[in-house]
Amino acid sequence: MGYKDLSPLVRRSIWPLLGLAVLLLANVLIAPEFFSVEIKDGRLYGSLIDVMNRAAPVALLAIGMTLVIATGGIDLSVGSVMAIAGAVSAGLIVSGVDNIALVVGGGLLAGVAAGFVNGFLVGYFGIQPIVATLILMVAGRGIAQLINSGQIVTFHHDAFEFLGVGYFFGLPFPIVLVVIAFVLVQLLMRRTALGMFVEGVGANASASHHIGINDKLIKLMVYCVSGLCAALAGMIAAADIGGSDANNAGLWLELDAILAVVIGGASLMGGRFSVFLSIIGALIIQTLTITIILSGVPPKFNLLIKAAAIVIILLLQSPEFHRQVARLKKKRGPKHAS
Template sequence: MNLTKNQNLRRYLWPCAGLLVLLIINAIIAPEFFHIEFKDGRFYGSLIDVLNRAAPVALLAIGMALVIATGGVDLSVGSIMAIAGAASAYYITKGVDNLAIIIGAGLLAGLIAGVINGLLVGYMSIQPIVATLILMVAGRGIAQLMNEGQIVTFDHAGFSFLGTGDFLGLPFPVVLVIITFIIVQLLTRRTALGLYIEAVGANPSASHYMGLNAKAIKMSVYCVAGLCAALAGMIAAADIKGSDANNAGLWLELDAILAVVIGGASLMGGRFSIFLAVIGALIIQTLTVTIILSGIPPKFNLLIKASAIIIVLLMQSPRFQQQLSQLNFWSKKKESNRV
C-alpha cells in the first residue's frame, strides 16, 4: 500500500515540478510575469494569458488521455476541431440565432466523428493510428465542403462568448476546461469507467477474460475525445469569429499527444490522469512563453519542443533509467573503492 502511494506521488511529482521550474524561470527573466490585475470584472496578466491560450490543447489533452489509456491514439482531433467550427459557422451564417442549436451542431459533429473513430478502432479492430488517420485526412476536406472552400466569418455575440467572454473573472475557455475536467474526472473516477479504461489499455486479453466489453469502452473514449475536440474547435472559431477549415486546429493533435506524454502517461496504455494531461498542456504553453520571454527567437520553438519530447521519452524509458542508475552504481562503486 505504501509502495503504491509512493509511486502515485512520484507520478505527480515530475510534471508538477517541471511546470514549477518553468514558472520560476519565467518569473526570474520577467518579474512582471506573476502580476495579475483585476480590471472591468476580469483578471488580466501573463498567467491568465497562459491559461487562456492553453485551453484548446488542454481540452484535447483531456480526451486524448482517455484514448491513450486504452492503448490507442487519436490523430483526427485537429480535423474534428475544424469540422465542429465549420458546423457552428454553417448554422450562424444560415441565420440561426438559437445558441443551443449552434453549439449542439458543433458537439454533434464531434460526436459523429468520435463514433466513426470508435467503430473503426473498437468494432473493426483497425490500428488506432491508421483508423484516425482516415478522418485526419478526410476531415479537413469535409470541413472545407461545409465552408464551401472559404474562410467563413460571422458575428454572433452569444457564440463569440465561448472564445472571448469571461465568467467569474476568468476567460470563458478556461472555465470550459475546468467544467470539462470536473465532468470527465467524475465520470472516470466516481464510476468504474476509469478502471475499465485502464484495464483495457494495460492488458487487453486479461480484461477480455474478465468480461469487459472492450469495444464499447473504446467507442466511449473516442466519443469523449470527439466531444472535447468539438468544444476546442468551437472555442477556436469563436475566438477569431470565423471558421478556417485549413488552419483550425492544425497540428494540435501532436500538441495534445505531447501534453499527455509529458503528463507521464505511457503510449502503450494503462494508467492515466487527466489532471496530469492538463498540467502537460500548461507546460507546453508556459514553455512557449518562456521562449518568447527569454528573447530566443520564436523560430527556435519547434527545436526546443522536439528536444523536450526526446528528453521526456528518454526519462520514461526503462532502459535509459537502467543506464542512468548503472552510471550511479559505478560512480558509487568507484567511491567505495577509493575509500
C-alpha cells in the same frame, strides 16, 4: 524519506509538476512581471492567465486523448474534428441560426459523430486506431473546407463568441470549460467503475472481454468522448477569432495533445492514466510556447528550443534514465570521498 519510498502515484506526478515549476521559474528570469496578475475591468489579466487560456484547447484534446490512449488506442483526427466543429457552428451562425443551444449543439454533434465513426472502426471492425483515425484526420479537414467552401467564414454572435473570449467570475471562459470537462470526466472515471474498465481494456482487451467487460463499447465510448472534447476545443478556437479557418484551425494539435498525454506519464501501450497529469502536460507545452515568445529569440529557433526542452522533460520522467544517473553517481561517489 527517499525517492523510492514515495508511492507510485506521487512518483509519477512529481516530474511533470517539477517540469512545469521549472519552466514557470524560467519565465520569471526572462520577464519579471510574469507572475503578476492584475484585475482589469473585473477580469484577471496576466501572462499566467494567458498560459491557461491558450492551453485550453490542447488541454481539452488531451482529456479525450488520455482516455483513448488508456484503451491502447490513439486519435489522430482531433485537429481535423476541431476544424469541422468550428465550421459547422460558423455555418449555422451565418445561415441565420441565432439560438446558441443549436449552434453549440450542432458543433458538439459533429464531434460526437466523428468520434462515433472512429470508435466504430476501431471497436467493431478491429481496424488499427492509427489507421482508423488517420482517415478522418485527412478527410476531416477536407470536410471542414467543404462546409466553408474554401473560405475563412467570419461571423458575429456574442453568445457563441463568449466560448472563446468571455469571462466567468474574472476567469477566461475556456479555462472554466476545461475545469468542467475535467471534473465531469474525473467523476465518470473514478466514481464509477468506468475508469477501471478503460484501464482494463487498455492493459489486456481480450482478458477484459472474457471477464465480461464490453470492450467494443468501451472503445466506442472513449472515441466519442474524444470527439466531443475536440468539438468543444474547435468551437473555442473559432469563437476566439470570430471565424472558422478550416485550413489552420487545430492544425497539428493532435500531436500536441498526444505529447501532453505522454508528458503526463501515460503509456502509449494503454493501461493506467491520469487526466490531471495530461492537463499539466498541456500547460507545460503552452508555457514553453509563451516562454519562447517572451524571450525574444529569433523565430527560426522556436521549434528547436521546444524540442530540446521536451526531450529534457521526458528524460527526467524516464525510470531508465534515473537508473543510469544513479549508477553514474555510485561510480563517482567513492572517488569524491577519497
